[in-house]
Amino acid sequence: MVTPESLAVDIRGLNFAYPDGYMALRGVDLSIKQGERVAIVGPNGAGKSTLMLHFNGILKGEGTVRVGDLEVAGPNLKRVRAMVGMVFQNPDDQLFSPTVFEDVAYGPIYMGLSEAEVRQRVTLALQRINMEGYAFRVSHHLSLGEKKRIAIATVLAMDPHILALDEPSADLDPRSRRMLIQLLAGFPQTMVISTHDLRLVKELCPRTVILDEGCIVADGPTSILLADEVLLHAHGLERV
Amino acid sequence: MHINPFDSYRAGDSLLHRLDPRVKFSFTLAFILTISLTPAGAWPAYVLLLAFVLSASVASELGLTFVLRRAVLALPFVLAALPILLTASGQPILSIALGGWSLSVTASGLERFLSIAIKSWLSVQMAVLLTATTSLPDMLVAMRALCIPRLLVAILSLMWRYLFVLADEAMRMMRAREARSASRQGRSGGSLTWRAHVTGGMAGILFLRGYERSERIYNAMLARGFDGSIRSLPLKPLSTAERLILILVLIVLLAFLLLGRMLG
Numbered sequence: 445m446v447t448p449e450s451l452a453v454d455i456r457g458l459n460f461a462y463p464d465g466y467m468a469l470r471g472v473d474l475s476i477k478q479g480e481r482v483a484i485v486g487p488n489g490a491g492k493s494t495l496m497l498h499f500n501g502i503l504k505g506e507g508t509v510r511v512g513d514l515e516v517a518g519p520n521l522k523r524v525r526a527m528v529g530m531v532f533q534n535p536d537d538q539l540f541s542p543t544v545f546e547d548v549a550y551g552p553i554y555m556g557l558s559e560a561e562v563r564q565r566v567t568l569a570l571q572r573i574n575m576e577g578y579a580f581r582v583s584h585h586l587s588l589g590e591k592k593r594i595a596i597a598t599v600l601a602m603d604p605h606i607l608a609l610d611e612p613s614a615d616l617d618p619r620s621r622r623m624l625i626q627l628l629a630g631f632p633q634t635m636v637i638s639t640h641d642l643r644l645v646k647e648l649c650p651r652t653v654i655l656d657e658g659c660i661v662a663d664g665p666t667s668i669l670l671a672d673e674v675l676l677h678a679h680g681l682e683r684v
Numbered sequence: 685m686h687i688n689p690f691d692s693y694r695a696g697d698s699l700l701h702r703l704d705p706r707v708k709f710s711f712t713l714a715f716i717l718t719i720s721l722t723p724a725g726a727w728p729a730y731v732l733l734l735a736f737v738l739s740a741s742v743a744s745e746l747g748l749t750f751v752l753r754r755a756v757l758a759l760p761f762v763l764a765a766l767p768i769l770l771t772a773s774g775q776p777i778l779s780i781a782l783g784g785w786s787l788s789v790t791a792s793g794l795e796r797f798l799s800i801a802i803k804s805w806l807s808v809q810m811a812v813l814l815t816a817t818t819s820l821p822d823m824l825v826a827m828r829a830l831c832i833p834r835l836l837v838a839i840l841s842l843m844w845r846y847l848f849v850l851a852d853e854a855m856r857m858m859r860a861r862e863a864r865s866a867s868r869q870g871r872s873g874g875s876l877t878w879r880a881h882v883t884g885g886m887a888g889i890l891f892l893r894g895y896e897r898s899e900r901i902y903n904a905m906l907a908r909g910f911d912g913s914i915r916s917l918p919l920k921p922l923s924t925a926e927r928l929i930l931i932l933v934l935i936v937l938l939a940f941l942l943l944g945r946m947l948g
Contacts, residue, residue, distance in 0.1 A: 500863055526866030536893070537856040540886045550882065551864040556873020584892060602866060 452478045452606050452634040453499060453511055460494055460505030460658075468494040469505055470658040478605075481635040483645040483666065486655035487680030492610075492638040493533065495655065499608050499636065500528040512605065526555060529599030529633075533610040535591035539583040544570075544594055547583055551602035569601035573627060589620025593627065606634045613641045642670055642684045654679050692754075692815040698745035700817045704922060707930050709826035711740075712814040716807045718937045722944035724799035729944030730806070736940070737809045744817050751812050758808035765800040769793045820844050829919055838914045846897070854890055861886070 453476040460469040468491045476482050484492050497503040501516040501524055509516040511524050532538045541547040548569050552562040570576050573593040578586070583594060592612065599607065612628070613621045625647055628635065637649060645652055645666055652669045654662040656679045662669055669675065673683045695701075700708070715736070722729050741751045772793030779788040818826070820841075827837050861882070865872065902910075922930070 497859075502859055502863060522865065522867040522872060523869075524866075525863060526868055528863075530860075530863040532856070532860050532863075534856070537853070538860045540857045540861060540889055541882065542885050542888070546882075546885070550861070551866065553874045553878060554865050554872055555868055556871060584889065598864060602864065 450478055451510070451512075452476050452480065453509070453636070455498070455510075456508045458495075458498060458505050458507035458509060460491075460498070460503060468658050469498075472507070472655075472658070472660055474653065474660065474663070476606075476634060476636065479632070479634055480651060481649045482637070483649035483652045484636060484638040484655055485640065485642065485645060485652060485681060486661075490655045490679075491658040492655055494658075496530070496608050496610050496636065496638050499606070500525045500530055502530075526602055527604055528606045528608055529602055529604030531592075531595050531599055531607065531609045531612060533614060535588070535595040538595040538598060539591060542582060542584075543579070544575075544581050544583050544586075544597075545579040547594065548579075548597050548601045551598060555602065565601045565603070569597040572600055572631075573597045574623075587620075589616050589623070592616065592620070592624060596627070604633060606636065607631065608636045608638075610638045611640070612637060613639060613644050640681075642681065646670060646684070654681070656680070692812075693819045694746055694750075694816045696745055696817065698743060698817070700740060700744040700813065703817075703929070704926050705818045705822035705826040706829045706919075706922065707926050708814055708818055709823065709830060710930060711933055712810050713830075714934055714937050715810045718941045718944075719803045719807050721941055722803070723947075724796045726799075726944040726947040728947060729940055730799075730802050732940050732943070733806055736936070737806055737813070740810070740813055744813055746813075746816055750816070751809055754812040754816070755805055755809040757812075758804045761804050761808075762801045765797055765804075768800065769797045772796055825919065828916065834914045834916075842901075846894075846901075849897070850890065850894055853893065854886075857886055857890070 453474065455472055455474040458469055458472040458474075459467070461467045472491075472495060474495075484495065486492055494503060498505060498509050498516070499511065501509070501521045504517070511527055514520045514524055514527070516524050539547050541550060545566060548566045549562050552565045557565065566579065567576070570579060573596055575590070575593055575597065578590070578594065583591065586594065596607075596609075596612075607628075609628075612624055616624060621641075621644070625644055628637075628648055635649070637645070639645060649666055652662075652664065652666040653660055654669065654675070661679060662675060670683065676683050715733070719733060722733070737751075738748070741748055744751075769789050770787050770793065772790050774790035774792035776788035777791050777794065779786055781787075815823070824837050824841050824844075827840070828834065867873070
């Protein structure tokens with residue numbers, strides 16, 4: 445029996461239209477349990493990123509989105525954002541400070557932590573991604589793989605319950621990708637990964653949701669969905 | 685997920701939308717030139733010019749209020765003309781004592797001020813009409829046809845192209861910042877100075893990326909054979925009807941101008 449309290453994310457009847465009228469999400473229902481790792485897959489333009497941006501209220505559609513025991517709306521937004529660590533697809537968007545330290549410290553400082561706590565959080569976050577020596581490097585000049593990991597550190601420093609990662613492995617070389625997968629596999633948080641990388645899904649996520657044209661067209665165990673060639677093909681994916 | 689705050693173009697299929705951009709551009713230039721050469725206080729000429737703008741407005745099918753609302757942009761420029769009220773010589777009609785100073789508004793000052801206000805308001809309306817009915821690529825074609833230096837046109841076109849990219853980038857960065865602007869108990873930390881510092885850093889990063897992007901764009905241009913000169917395909921000639929419209933409107937504007945100069 446799943447009680448609402450044990451759900452990390454609960455989305456009911458979510459519709460979202462962009463200002464130009466394009467319906468990006470149509471009636472999405474999605475529940476994610478605490479500690480679950482869920483992959484959201486689907487073709488380009490299916491609404492994956494749009495859906496992810498609803499987890500912390502950056503976008504607001506019709507319908508309800510709950511994170512933990514909080515509704516994602518108005519006065520709760522700041523607390524929701526402390527709970528959901530959102531890692532954007534392009535780390536250049538996420539890394540907006542001159543140095544790695546300042547970037548990782550942004551979240552904790554904004555949350556009002558003391559300086560000692562901020563420093564501790566930054567150190568811990570960088571340790572978690574095995575990049576302790578990078579604190580005073582210039583974010584701008586890191587390699588893409590390094591930037592991706594720093595982007596993850598910027599949210600780990602906020603100690604979120606849920607990690608929402610948009611295309612974490614896109615454009616990474618095999619070694620950086622492998623490091624990232626190992627890193628993510630070691631995290632205890634509830635995880636939602638939007639991706640095209642189905643091999644990563646197989647390794648990391650026991651559950652897969654297929655999104656197409658703004659609707660959830662399949663939701664089930666990864667081992668079954670990713671073996672269904674007809675289903676994958678119908679939604680712009682390939683069996684791996 | 686794109687923002688489009690700079691595009692003043694409003695898609696449509698009106699007479700004005702379909703008119704060749706070169707013709708529209710020439711009209712606008714000729715109109716603004718006519719207005720600036722019309723002397724102060726030539727009220728009947730202003731009424732004719734207003735009628736001209738309003739007819740163009742109607743022909744654009746954008747709605748009169750749309751153009752009038754956007755023309756409010758002219759207001760700050762009118763402020764610059766305010767000192768004329770007080771500095772023109774002539775018979776004072778109103779005196780204001782300000783401490784030890786005495787400021788007087790003269791009749792000729794008032795006339796000149798009102799003329800400038802009306803002139804700038806009319807000119808801006810015409811420019812609003814042009815930009816609302818002509819897409820920027822069309823406008824660039826028109827500029828080229830009117831022999832505006834190609835380098836300038838190329839700079840405008842690159843600016844236009846990458847302004848959106850930059851604005852998108854700024855928006856995505858702010859979104860990522862927002863996503864990490866959390867609080868534990870409903871109250872956020874960080875001093876104002878620190879927040880200003882972060883914002884300053886973001887602006888700096890945006891500048892750096894813009895700079896690096898420009899280098900990449902330049903390399904991509906070089907890779908496709910750019911040698912410093914800007915070339916473009918020849919334009920198709922104007923049709924007879926378009927030529928006729930152009931000549932007709934220019935004659936009308938010239939008549940307005942002559943009338944205005946006779947009255948002024």
